[in-house]
Amino acid sequence: MTEEGDGPPLVDAVVLDTARNRVGRVMGSEGPYLQLRPLGGGREWDVTAAQLHRLTGAELLSTLVAEANARSRRNGGNGPPLGLAPGETEGPPPPGGGPV
Numbered sequence: 001m002t003e004e005g006d007g008p009p010l011v012d013a014v015v016l017d018t019a020r021n022r023v024g025r026v027m028g029s030e031g032p033y034l035q036l037r038p039l040g041g042g043r044e045w046d047v048t049a050a051q052l053h054r055l056t057g058a059e060l061l062s063t064l065v066a067e068a069n070a071r072s073r074r075n076g077g078n079g080p081p082l083g084l085a086p087g088e089t090e091g092p093p094p095p096g097g098g099p100v
Helices: 055-072
Strands: 014-017 024-030 033-038 043-049 052-054
Touching: 014 055, 024 043
Parallel strands: none
Antiparallel strands: 014 024, 014 052, 024 033, 033 043
């Protein structure tokens, strides 16, 4: 990591690869490398922990908003609400688990 920290980031952490100036989500590790994947999905790439910058809360929020905006533009605004995967519905299931 490029700043003080307590070891490499955990799986699912969102970090900046300073060598490539790309933000990615940690998917795993293999030897000295961590595998990152773009937030919007795509091909993983390898990076060493020394090339990473942990995002602050503000940086993470800015990155997630930018990704949501990009996803909205790609889908014509018809994608699922932020935080929901395709096919998921908003809110808890109705009582009894039956149709509404």
